[in-house]
Amino acid sequence: MTRYLLYRLLHSLIVVIGVTIIVFLLIHHLPGGPARAVLGSKATPVNIAAFNRANGLDHPLPVQYLNYVGQLLHGNLGYSYKLNISVDSLLALDLPKTFFLVGVAFLIAVIVAVPIGIAQAIRRNRLLDHGLTAASFLLYSMPTFWLALLLIDILSARLHIFPPEAPQGTTLSQVLTDPLALVLPVLALVLVNVALFSRYMRASAIDSLAQDYIKVARSKGLPEYKILRSHVLRNSLLPIVTLLGLALPWLFTAGLVIEQIFNYPGTGLLFFTSAQNQDYPVELGITIVIAVTTVAGNLLADIAYAVLDPRIRYS
Amino acid sequence: MSTFSRPETAGPPAVPVGEPAPAGGAARSRRRVRINALGLIGLSIIVAACLFCFVGPLLYHTNQVASSLAAANDPPGNGHPLGTDANGFDILGRLMIGGQSSLEIGAAVAVLATTIGVVWGAIAGFYGGIVDGIMMRIVDVILAVPALFLLLILATSVAPSPLELIVVLSFLAWQVPSRLVRGESLTLRTREFVQAVQVMGGGSVRSVVRHIIPNAISTIVVNATFQVADAILILAVLSYLGFGLPPPAATWGGMLSDGSSYIFAGYWWQIYPVGVLIVIVVVAFNFLGDALRDLLDVRLR
Numbered sequence: 001m002t003r004y005l006l007y008r009l010l011h012s013l014i015v016v017i018g019v020t021i022i023v024f025l026l027i028h029h030l031p032g033g034p035a036r037a038v039l040g041s042k043a044t045p046v047n048i049a050a051f052n053r054a055n056g057l058d059h060p061l062p063v064q065y066l067n068y069v070g071q072l073l074h075g076n077l078g079y080s081y082k083l084n085i086s087v088d089s090l091l092a093l094d095l096p097k098t099f100f101l102v103g104v105a106f107l108i109a110v111i112v113a114v115p116i117g118i119a120q121a122i123r124r125n126r127l128l129d130h131g132l133t134a135a136s137f138l139l140y141s142m143p144t145f146w147l148a149l150l151l152i153d154i155l156s157a158r159l160h161i162f163p164p165e166a167p168q169g170t171t172l173s174q175v176l177t178d179p180l181a182l183v184l185p186v187l188a189l190v191l192v193n194v195a196l197f198s199r200y201m202r203a204s205a206i207d208s209l210a211q212d213y214i215k216v217a218r219s220k221g222l223p224e225y226k227i228l229r230s231h232v233l234r235n236s237l238l239p240i241v242t243l244l245g246l247a248l249p250w251l252f253t254a255g256l257v258i259e260q261i262f263n264y265p266g267t268g269l270l271f272f273t274s275a276q277n278q279d280y281p282v283e284l285g286i287t288i289v290i291a292v293t294t295v296a297g298n299l300l301a302d303i304a305y306a307v308l309d310p311r312i313r314y315s
Numbered sequence: 316m317s318t319f320s321r322p323e324t325a326g327p328p329a330v331p332v333g334e335p336a337p338a339g340g341a342a343r344s345r346r347r348v349r350i351n352a353l354g355l356i357g358l359s360i361i362v363a364a365c366l367f368c369f370v371g372p373l374l375y376h377t378n379q380v381a382s383s384l385a386a387a388n389d390p391p392g393n394g395h396p397l398g399t400d401a402n403g404f405d406i407l408g409r410l411m412i413g414g415q416s417s418l419e420i421g422a423a424v425a426v427l428a429t430t431i432g433v434v435w436g437a438i439a440g441f442y443g444g445i446v447d448g449i450m451m452r453i454v455d456v457i458l459a460v461p462a463l464f465l466l467l468i469l470a471t472s473v474a475p476s477p478l479e480l481i482v483v484l485s486f487l488a489w490q491v492p493s494r495l496v497r498g499e500s501l502t503l504r505t506r507e508f509v510q511a512v513q514v515m516g517g518g519s520v521r522s523v524v525r526h527i528i529p530n531a532i533s534t535i536v537v538n539a540t541f542q543v544a545d546a547i548l549i550l551a552v553l554s555y556l557g558f559g560l561p562p563p564a565a566t567w568g569g570m571l572s573d574g575s576s577y578i579f580a581g582y583w584w585q586i587y588p589v590g591v592l593i594v595i596v597v598v599a600f601n602f603l604g605d606a607l608r609d610l611l612d613v614r615l616r
Contacts, residue, residue, distance in 0.1 A: 011455075018456030026468060141544065141597040143551050143568075146590040149575055153586065157579050164578075249461040256463060257552060261575075272556065275467040283468050291460045 004306065012299045019291040020072060023284050024065050038081045077288065078281035080274075087285035090270060095289070096172045098266035101182075102255045105189035106247070110240060113194045117201020118232060121209055132198070139195035144254045148188040148261045155184065166264035175265065185262040192254050193247070200243055204236040211235070238309055245301025248294045354606020360599035364592075368414030377408025379565055391584050398584035400573055404565075406584060410592055413565040417547050417596075420481055425542035427485035432492030433535055437523050439493070440500025451497065454490045462487040463552065470558035477560065480553075484546055492538045499531035533611030540604035544597045551593055567593050 035048040035057065043051075052058045056067055071078075077087040120129045139147070156164040166185050167178035175182075208214065209232060217227045252268070259268035267286050274282040382402035391398040397406040439450035469483055503509055504527065512522050528535075553559040554568025562569075567589050574585030 011452075014452055015455045015459050018452065019459055022456065022460065137598065137601065138594065141548075141601055142594050143548055143555075143571075143590070145552060145555050146571060146586075146593065149571065149578065149586055149590070153578050153583070157581070249458075253461045253463045256461075257556075260556065271464065271467065275470070275558070280468070283464075287460060287464050287468065290464060294459050294461070 001306065005303065008299055008302055012295050015295050016292055019288065019295075020069055021065070023288055024068050027068075027280065027284060028061070072288070077285035080279055080282045082274075082277050082279040083282070087282055090282060091267065091285065091289060093170055094265065094267045094270050097175055097264070098252075098255060098259070098268060100172055100175075101185060101189065101259070101264060101266060102251045105186050105193060106244070106251060108186065108190045109193035109197055112190065113197035113201050114233070114237070114240070116194070116198040117203075118205045118228065118236065120198070120202040121205035121232075121236075122228075124206060129202075133202075136195040136198050139191055140199075142192075144188070144192050144257045145261055147191060148184075148258055151184050151188055152261075164262070166259075166262040168263075168265060170265070185258050185264050188258050188262075189251075189254055193251070196247070196250075197240065197243060200239055201236065204239045205232055208232045208235040238305065241304050241308060242301050245298040248297040249290075252290050252294070351606050351610065353602045354610070357599040357602030357606065360595060361603065364414065364596050364599070365418060368411050368418055371411040372408065375408060375411070377405040379404050379409055379412050380563060390582075397588050398582075400570065400585055401577065406570075406588060409565050409570060410567070410589060413567045413570055413589070414592070414596075416477065416560060416564060417550055417567050417593075420477060420484070420550055421543045421546040423481045424484045424488060424546035425539045427481060428488035428542055428546075429492050429535060429539040431485065432489035432538075433496050433528060433531070435489065436493035436496030436498075437500045437527050437531070440497040441504050441519065441523050441527055443501065443504075447497070451494075454493055457487070458490050462549065466549070466553060467556070467558060470553065474561045475559070480550070480560065484549065488542060488546065492535065492542070495534050495538055496528075496531050499534055500527050503527050503530050533607075537604055537608040537611060540600055540607055544600035544604070547593065547597055547600070 035051040035055075036043065039047055039051060049058075057064065059067070075088065077091065079086050080090060083090070116132060120132050123129050152164045155161050162183045163181045164184065165181065167175045167181040169175045169177070214227060214231055217231055255266070256268035256271060258264065259266045260272045263269065267290075271283060271286045274280075274286075382404065384403055386395075386399050386403035389395055389399040389403075395405050395407070397410070399405055400409065435450060435454075439447045465487060466483065475483070500523075504522070509522055509526050512526060513519075550559065550566070551568035551571070554566040555572045556568075557572065559566050559568055570589045571586060574582065574589070577585055
């Protein structure tokens with residue numbers, strides 16, 4: 001177990017180092033390099049050379065990379081020259097809002113998807129199962145942004161139930177003051193994820209239902225609801241733990257689209273406006289944070305899986 | 316997923332995944348028939364969509380270049396079966412033109428990404444050891460960064476041409492096929508027929524190209540089908556966010572982006588037809604992939 005943990009930790013570390021290399025190379029791939037991005041397209045070669053010398057950009061690439069990693073280790077993600085503020089302070093404001101949106105949507109999606117998946121497994125190949133399968137297939141094939149547009153069109157433009165724009169505010173607590181406006185962005189994210197999770201839950205519950213311990217439980221006369229609660233549910237929840245790790249990049253991607261559509265002031269929207277303004281330091285800073293979160297999520301999911309399921313023995 | 320950073324599976328975790336074979340033979344064959352019926356429906360929809368996008372414009376002539384503001388935002392009817400958009404372009408005709416780039420780029424990405432992934436995975440799995448370790452860590456690194464984020468960074472610096480879009484989308488989509496093929500390759504290289512090739516003096520290139528890849532072909536084909544669906548989706552997202560093909564090119568995502576400005580004006584014909592079309596095409600490719608998986612994958616039988 002300890003060996004497995006160490007191995008996974010080392011593996012994650014390697015992946016994180018790889019991500020920093022990619023981001024570092026992206027910075028240098030940009031036309032004209034960082035100097036051009038900061039000083040603008042009219043900068044003279046003399047100005048660019050002076051900027052490069054002042055910021056250590058005239059060193060060999062490996063030295064620059066080590067400097068860059070040194071900055072990252074000190075928690076310095078870069079500086080937005082367009083907004084004239086450090087990327088750290090931008091993220092300190094926006095990351096909580098994104099984690100809130102994505103986290104709430106993920107929780108609700110799991111709470112909804114687990115019973116749906118189990119119900120489908122019990123009523124396998126019956127009308128209920130087919131109907132729910134068709135619905136999840138449809139939701140799964142639907143572009144996230146189109147689903148969001150449909151929700152806006154129906155629930156906001158036609159029925160006037162919810163406002164079409166997410167609550168505005170610089171801090172999370174300001175955003176939370178208008179819960180009604182949060183409904184549509186959360187709902188859109190939940191729907192996309194329920195489609196995905198319920199498929200996993202169904203497969204995993206079908207797997208559990210076919211196990212011998214269910215037969216044993218039935219033959220000793222345990223009531224069906226007890227079987228479902230203490231045998232089927234607990235055992236089929238295990239794969240959902242892995243899903244939490246695997247779903248992170250997907251959640252962030254869907255989150256970016258949702259934040260853009262509902263104008264939700266999180267990192268996704270920040271990333272989108274930075275991409276429009278060619279504000280590279282912000283884009284790259286967000287990318288690093290999201291990649292590291294993804295790797296950490298996978299690591300945690302793996303460890304949780306190993307701890308929760310004593311049947312799994314790692315060598 | 317796959318490409319679009321969904322949790323990593325070959326396409327949607329649809330009907331047959333992780334499901335123990337049903338007990339009765341009759342039930343199993345019923346299920347196979349149903350899946351294959353869905354596959355046929357998917358295939359027919361794909362053929363119909365290709366006809367609609369590539370043959371349609373030859374029969375249904377519309378002007379998609381010069382805007383006519385006099386005919387802007389017309390509701391369906393009156394010479395425009397699906398109405399017009401804010402530039403006065405006929406929506407039905409624009410659906411056809413926009414579909415061309417979606418289908419072409421989707422198919423090209425599937426082919427290119429699958430090719431890269433197959434070669435990468437086959438080599439990694441065949442050699443194993445340190446080569447495998449390094450090659451697969453590279454895959455892990457690229458998978459750790461959500462594709463849409465990398466795409467937006469790359470799209471910031473260039474207004475993409477179709478070819479550039481294909482290359483970039485493929486670069487972010489080959490990791491899943493490479494993992495699948497690596498898995499196959501790892502087991503195949505220990506099989507007798509591959510070892511026999513080596514005993515007879517056949518080189519590693521021959522083993523990989525003539526024996527490993529052909530034996531993994533069903534996995535490859537199934538995944539390629541899902542790749543098309545994913546590429547069409549991510550292409551629509553990119554165009555919707557304004558980082559797809561620049562105007563005057565017509566794209567499905569771009570049409571939705573334009574139409575979304577008029578939601579509160581009630582111009583439903585600018586959002587619904589194109590959205591429904593995207594969903595239908597993506598569902599069709601997912602149906603086809605599912606049916607192929609059921610048909611080709613011997614292990615599920």
